Amino acid sequence: MENFLMYIGRVYQGRDSKAHRHKKNEGGSISQADHEKLTEASGIGIVTSDAEGKITSWNYAAERMFGIQSSAAIGKSMEIIIPKRFRDAHRAGLRRVAGGGSSSLIGQTVEVMAIRADGTEFPIILSLACWDSGGEMHFGAFMTDITERRAAEAKLEHRATHDQLTRLLGQKAFEHELARSLEDSACVAVFMIDLDNFKSINDSLGHPVGDTLLQSFALRLKAIAAPSWIIGRLGGDEFAIAVPIDAPLPDIQNTVDGLMRRISKTFSVDGHRLQIFASIGVAFGPTDSDNAEELIALADRAMFQAKRSGGRKVKLFDQAMRADIAARRQINDALILASKRDEWELFFQPQFDLSTRQLTGAEVLLRWRHPELGLIEPAVFMPVLETHLVAFEVGQWVLDESCRQLAAWRKTELKLPRISVNLFAAQFHAPSLKGNVMRTLAHHGLEPQDIELEITEKITLNFDRASIGPLYDLVACGVGVALDDFGTGFASLATLTRAPITQLKIDRRFVENIADDPHNRAVVAGMVAISDTLDVGLIAEGVETLEQAEQLQAMGCQIVQGFLFGKPMSAKDFEKFYFDRVACAAVA
Numbered sequence: 001m002e003n004f005l006m007y008i009g010r011v012y013q014g015r016d017s018k019a020h021r022h023k024k025n026e027g028g029s030i031s032q033a034d035h036e037k038l039t040e041a042s043g044i045g046i047v048t049s050d051a052e053g054k055i056t057s058w059n060y061a062a063e064r065m066f067g068i069q070s071s072a073a074i075g076k077s078m079e080i081i082i083p084k085r086f087r088d089a090h091r092a093g094l095r096r097v098a099g100g101g102s103s104s105l106i107g108q109t110v111e112v113m114a115i116r117a118d119g120t121e122f123p124i125i126l127s128l129a130c131w132d133s134g135g136e137m138h139f140g141a142f143m144t145d146i147t148e149r150r151a152a153e154a155k156l157e158h159r160a161t162h163d164q165l166t167r168l169l170g171q172k173a174f175e176h177e178l179a180r181s182l183e184d185s186a187c188v189a190v191f192m193i194d195l196d197n198f199k200s201i202n203d204s205l206g207h208p209v210g211d212t213l214l215q216s217f218a219l220r221l222k223a224i225a226a227p228s229w230i231i232g233r234l235g236g237d238e239f240a241i242a243v244p245i246d247a248p249l250p251d252i253q254n255t256v257d258g259l260m261r262r263i264s265k266t267f268s269v270d271g272h273r274l275q276i277f278a279s280i281g282v283a284f285g286p287t288d289s290d291n292a293e294e295l296i297a298l299a300d301r302a303m304f305q306a307k308r309s310g311g312r313k314v315k316l317f318d319q320a321m322r323a324d325i326a327a328r329r330q331i332n333d334a335l336i337l338a339s340k341r342d343e344w345e346l347f348f349q350p351q352f353d354l355s356t357r358q359l360t361g362a363e364v365l366l367r368w369r370h371p372e373l374g375l376i377e378p379a380v381f382m383p384v385l386e387t388h389l390v391a392f393e394v395g396q397w398v399l400d401e402s403c404r405q406l407a408a409w410r411k412t413e414l415k416l417p418r419i420s421v422n423l424f425a426a427q428f429h430a431p432s433l434k435g436n437v438m439r440t441l442a443h444h445g446l447e448p449q450d451i452e453l454e455i456t457e458k459i460t461l462n463f464d465r466a467s468i469g470p471l472y473d474l475v476a477c478g479v480g481v482a483l484d485d486f487g488t489g490f491a492s493l494a495t496l497t498r499a500p501i502t503q504l505k506i507d508r509r510f511v512e513n514i515a516d517d518p519h520n521r522a523v524v525a526g527m528v529a530i531s532d533t534l535d536v537g538l539i540a541e542g543v544e545t546l547e548q549a550e551q552l553q554a555m556g557c558q559i560v561q562g563f564l565f566g567k568p569m570s571a572k573d574f575e576k577f578y579f580d581r582v583a584c585a586a587v588a
Contacts, residue, residue, distance in 0.1 A: 045124075045143040051136060053078045053094050065124075065145050067117035078139075083115045097130060097137065114143065122147045163233040165211055166218035174232030178242045179292035181230060182285050185244035189252050190295050191259065192281040192303040196311035198237040201274060212269045217276070224262050240296065252282065256314050279307035283317040301325055331384045338368055339390050339397075345369050346401055347568040350577070351420070351539060351561040354553045359578070361418035361452070363561060364402045365568045366394070391426040398422070400440050403451065405571055407444040414578050420452040420482060425459045433470040437479060448478030452503065456484050468499050475500040482539070486527060501536055506557065508542025515547045521555070528556040 045062035049055050058073040066073075066081050073080065079087050114124045127142040161173035169177060181188050195217070202210030214237065221231050221239065230242040243255055259280065267274045281303025289295045298317045301324070306315040338344065348362040368376040385391055402421050409416055427433060441448060453474070471481055482503040483496075506527055510520045524540075531538035540552050543562030552560060566577055 043144070045145075046140070047073075047078070047081075047143065048138060048140045049078050050138060051094070053090070053139075055080075056138070062143070065116075065143065066114070081114050081116075083113050083121055086113070097139075111146070123150050166215055166233045168218050168221075168239070169230065169232035171232065171234045174230060174234065174240055174242070175292045175296060177230045177232075178285075178295065181242055181244055182290055182292060182295075187245050187287070188285045188295075189243045189245050189255065190283050190285065190299040191241040191243070191255075192234075192296070192299040193239040193241070193259075193263075194279045194303055194307055195237040196277045196279055196307065198276060201276070205270075205272060209270050209272065213267060213274060213276070216267050216269060217263075220262055220265075224258060234296075240299070252316075256280065256282070260314070277312045279303055279311045280314040281306055281317065282314065288317050288322075298322075298325070328384050331381055332388060334370075335381065335385055335388050335390055338370070339393060341371070343369050343371065344394065344397060344401075345375075345570065346398065346405065347570055348419075348574040349561055349568040350566040350574070351559060352565045354549060354558050354560060359416065359581070360559055361420060362416060362574065363420040363454070363568075364398065364422070366398055366422075367568075386424060391424045392430060395424040395427045396436065399437065400443075403440050403444040403446055406450060407446055409575070412575075414575060416578075418450055418452055418480070420454050420480075422454045422484070423459075428459060428468075428470075434473045434477075437474055438477065448474070449480070452480035452482050454482045454484045454505070455499070457486075472500045475502060480537075482537075496530070496534065501534075503537035503539060504531055506538065506540040508562075511540050511542045511548055511552070511562075514551050515545075521551070524552070524557065525555055532556070 043061050045065045046057070046059045047055060047062050048057040055073050055076050055078060058068075058070040060070075062073070063069055068080065079090065082090050109125060109127045111123060112126050113121050115121050123146050125144040125146055128139065129141075130137060130139045132138075161170055162168065163170050178188070178190065198210065198213070201213065214233075217239070218231075218233065221241065225231055225241070226243075228244050232240045234240050241259075245252065245255075260278070263278045264275065267276070281299045281301065283289070283295050283298035283302060285292075285295045288298050298321070301321050302315040302317040305321060306313040309315075345367045347365045347367050349365060350359055351361045351363065352358065353360050366378060366382075368381055370376050385394065388394075399421055402419050406416060406419050427436070430436065437451070437453070438448070441451065453471075455471075475481055480502045481500055482505055483499070483501045484505045485507040486504045504527060506524060510523050510527075512520075514520050514524060528538060537559065538557050539559040539561065540557050541561055543549050543552065543560040543564050545564060548562075549560060549564060569577060
């Protein structure tokens, strides 16, 4: 590079004689004219200067790049293309090199800012060289304008850091900006916003309307935001706002009131007038945490509490939530050990036909037998396990162990017609649900009709028809699919059109007061009618009294499970329960 720059410098200074240039051409070397054509075609600005920084050559590419003619540039200081704030450093570098010192820029390729004739700055890639010619020091530079490249890179960076639908910050970028705000501000309030009824709007009116609604909501947030606010979309219908404030409680109340008021105003989308509501969680930094990632998690936890308490509420993160998070973390860590140490155990709850009084099957229920704490009930660990990294592994173990146990019973006199196995959402994410189920059945010598898979509304709400396709395939093979806790979610009727359900399970809360609560009876009557109309099975959970059983039977629900007929029990206890009933029936 230095030799080429030296040659370019000599060419532009006219130091090569025609005869010498002709001699070079005879030897096959490139001519001055060819050099000039080459450098101009490349678009590279080539400038040379003397030891004092006076420009000695200035090619056509440099003219275009800086907007300065060669005649106006030659003889001027190189400072005409150097932004003012860098000129002192430029002068110091010239003095050092002219005095025999070295420059860290010589021979390097660096990105710097340059300045055009009109005063605008722009980025360039710069390569420098210096050489001694006749006892005089000279400098040369290759310069490439990278304005367009930087614009393209900025566009790519924006795409990488921003949500493409709403143009708000994405999760990582929001977290990064929040971290900066925590460093600069005395207090920052983080709002986590979840749109309560967005899912039903999206499902009923379609994704294009849903996407437009999210875009409109994002614009509304931008419209009400102060310049210091940081706004992001963290996924789905979850948004986040970071607000620097002076005093947490007084300021926060005004912000919350304004947010809730603006959020609840109707939107006009594709001819529809839509109203959405929100659950909002709030956490304060650095009071609750000075770590951006953790602060988002704390606000998210408060939002979850607001949503769980019915929605359309604002919850501030408090110490009770912190204790709950700490407990969940302990459970999270312990669940990994539970899988490694084989601490899982299956319990079985019998299911009966009220008309025949015969055992029709059993629901398989997961239990955790901790070496120190003993048997841990599902309510303690299941909410954590459902979204845990080991959920798929545990779900597969439950499926396999359930089939193994049924096959083992079938080899004895325990002829259980069918088992019902609950599936985790993680098992739907796997690309081979049908394959996993069918291979497990075949491995244990069972038929598809020997098993029923229980799913929840929550699972079906988060998957489209294509992802639920394996369920249709399994049903076609003879596997049953039961919708658990029917009637307790947000879109039960929509679920019946989305998933291939073969049986509905009435939640225990509708059974509990069925004898004296007309509303519960009406709900159950409606479920019985749906079951009859769609020709799917119906089973009631939580039957604990004879009165409940009689009421259900009178209303047309024949299959039940609950403490009245048998509590969940270990495999060994289930065997005893079964054979005791067989013995009693024989005596009778």
